[in-house]
Amino acid sequence: MTMAPQRRHWITWGLVLVAVTLVLVNIRAASEQTYVPLTYLLVVLGGSASGGRRLGLALSVASFVIIDYYLQTPYDHLTITKSVDFVTLAAFLVTAVVASELLAAAKRDRDSAVRDAEEVKRLAADHEALARETEHVRALREGDRMKDFVLASVSHDLRTPLTAIKAMAQDEARTGSSRALEIEEQVDRLTRMVADLLDLSRLRAGKWAFSPELNSAEDVVGAAIRQCTALERSELIVARLDETAPALYGTFDFVQTLRILVNLLENGLRFTPTGGSLELAARRDGPHLVFSVSDRGPGITEGERERVFEAFYRPQGSIADLGRAGIGLAIARSLATAQQGMLSHHARDGGGSVFELRLPAADVDPADLGEG
Amino acid sequence: MVVDDEFQIRRALKNALREVAERVLEAGSGAEGIDLAATHHPDLVVLDLGLPDMAGAEVCREIRRFASMPIVVLSARHSEEDKVSLLSLGADDYVTKPFSTVELLARVKAQLRRARTQLIAPTEAPIVAGDLTFEVGRRSVTKSGEPVRLTPIEWNIVLALVMHAGRTLTHQQLFDAVWGREFGDPQRYLRVHITNLRRKIETSPSSPKYVVTEPGVGYRFEMP
Numbered sequence: 001m002t003m004a005p006q007r008r009h010w011i012t013w014g015l016v017l018v019a020v021t022l023v024l025v026n027i028r029a030a031s032e033q034t035y036v037p038l039t040y041l042l043v044v045l046g047g048s049a050s051g052g053r054r055l056g057l058a059l060s061v062a063s064f065v066i067i068d069y070y071l072q073t074p075y076d077h078l079t080i081t082k083s084v085d086f087v088t089l090a091a092f093l094v095t096a097v098v099a100s101e102l103l104a105a106a107k108r109d110r111d112s113a114v115r116d117a118e119e120v121k122r123l124a125a126d127h128e129a130l131a132r133e134t135e136h137v138r139a140l141r142e143g144d145r146m147k148d149f150v151l152a153s154v155s156h157d158l159r160t161p162l163t164a165i166k167a168m169a170q171d172e173a174r175t176g177s178s179r180a181l182e183i184e185e186q187v188d189r190l191t192r193m194v195a196d197l198l199d200l201s202r203l204r205a206g207k208w209a210f211s212p213e214l215n216s217a218e219d220v221v222g223a224a225i226r227q228c229t230a231l232e233r234s235e236l237i238v239a240r241l242d243e244t245a246p247a248l249y250g251t252f253d254f255v256q257t258l259r260i261l262v263n264l265l266e267n268g269l270r271f272t273p274t275g276g277s278l279e280l281a282a283r284r285d286g287p288h289l290v291f292s293v294s295d296r297g298p299g300i301t302e303g304e305r306e307r308v309f310e311a312f313y314r315p316q317g318s319i320a321d322l323g324r325a326g327i328g329l330a331i332a333r334s335l336a337t338a339q340q341g342m343l344s345h346h347a348r349d350g351g352g353s354v355f356e357l358r359l360p361a362a363d364v365d366p367a368d369l370g371e372g
Numbered sequence: 373m374v375v376d377d378e379f380q381i382r383r384a385l386k387n388a389l390r391e392v393a394e395r396v397l398e399a400g401s402g403a404e405g406i407d408l409a410a411t412h413h414p415d416l417v418v419l420d421l422g423l424p425d426m427a428g429a430e431v432c433r434e435i436r437r438f439a440s441m442p443i444v445v446l447s448a449r450h451s452e453e454d455k456v457s458l459l460s461l462g463a464d465d466y467v468t469k470p471f472s473t474v475e476l477l478a479r480v481k482a483q484l485r486r487a488r489t490q491l492i493a494p495t496e497a498p499i500v501a502g503d504l505t506f507e508v509g510r511r512s513v514t515k516s517g518e519p520v521r522l523t524p525i526e527w528n529i530v531l532a533l534v535m536h537a538g539r540t541l542t543h544q545q546l547f548d549a550v551w552g553r554e555f556g557d558p559q560r561y562l563r564v565h566i567t568n569l570r571r572k573i574e575t576s577p578s579s580p581k582y583v584v585t586e587p588g589v590g591y592r593f594e595m596p
Contacts, residue, residue: 159448160378160422163470167384170473174387184472191470214560216567218578223585225578241578247567255452255588369561371523 009051037092048100056100210253217248217282224261240281249362250289256335263328264293271297289361296352309333373397373414375405388473402426420446436462442483452588482538502596526569533593542590
């Protein structure tokens, strides 16, 4: 592709050189000698500009020989007799070569400028594509953020009307209306669902705040049982703690650990038959403080053991209703993991399930208590 | 007095509060609430934080400038930091929406009782809470007539809680009351002291009925 126009330039300017020479040779006797080098200089510049440096140099040398041979006295000889002719020829050659080089340099600059411009254009295109992609990712992330925000604010804003309905139902209940109690139960159910949604949005946004501190097992167990008293059949929960043995301590976040235990108790109550019991215990196991919630429910099969910790998973044959989004265990596990703990499920001897929460244990030296 | 912009909530609360109050004032905005508190000096204020005209915390702070009646806050927020900041702004207790009116009434009664006993109780008289008797002057506690041996820090903790019975003291307020402005390691052990204290004064330390944990916020002494 590049050779064809290049060869055309050489042929064209070769022919121009021949034509100019023929004309000048024909009028050489009559014309002024000084116009000759200038005319050839024009040819060299023209060839240089269109055909490049090599054509320019070739035309310079050819013109030099032609001028010397045909157009300087003595004609048709390569010898130079007059010093002024020598200077003219030398000047011509230098001018022609320098002009060719300058043109070539200018052309190179222009070419590289064009290449740069193309590069810039290409980069700009790349950049644009990248920007579009970034924009897309940003839009996705923004969408995610919006979704979490909507989840959070909707569940937050729902509390006020829920409060109003609950207050009105309780107001009605005072007059002895049994429907009012049912309304209140449904409000409580809706409230739990809203709380689950809020939890899920926090979980997704990674917005749990943890402040692991020295805490006692008794304290968090007591708080968990207290928080569960509002639940139906909460009287089935039994705390198994040896309060005569030294107290058990661990380094954990009180609030989040409480949430884990409450979630486990809520879950366990669902599978505890009326008349049965749901045991909450704590023990020390090497570097771990272990909380366990044990039920005598139907248990969980090997295949479902890990799946129960997935969000929105419901064990086979479980009652679909229960008013929960099925994320309690998923939240519990992520809260455990986030504070260097572990939450696992084991089959219970004699039937049922044991959920075990392991957290870093701590030892308390009475000398550190600051009592003089 | 009830400060809430939702008419339905105001009406339901008014009906519920009639059990404990002769007269219930209503305010539909923060500004109105501050005016009424200044002119009528109610015995207690139930304040919704989600008011349209000004932040509930601001209302709380304004009322505290001229009055010391108990303020029970209704909050739609869940976070423990919010609760801690409200308590340190001068609120006496809070209930998270949606609450049961039974629960709110219990809190209101506890606050009214606390406000009244604070007015009449001479500090030298023994304070009786269930099977516990506190004699402040002698720094002694008895449980069912039997003396309970508390360490100095345990005594300071229980004293701070009892003097503010019914009110949740934040961890910081307890640190200040027990350790003063001293900072450092001993405060790490607040929960250890509470655990030891409960083992001495509670019948069942893992389901305490006197020293109650307010998760992430602090502790509260409940009068049975």
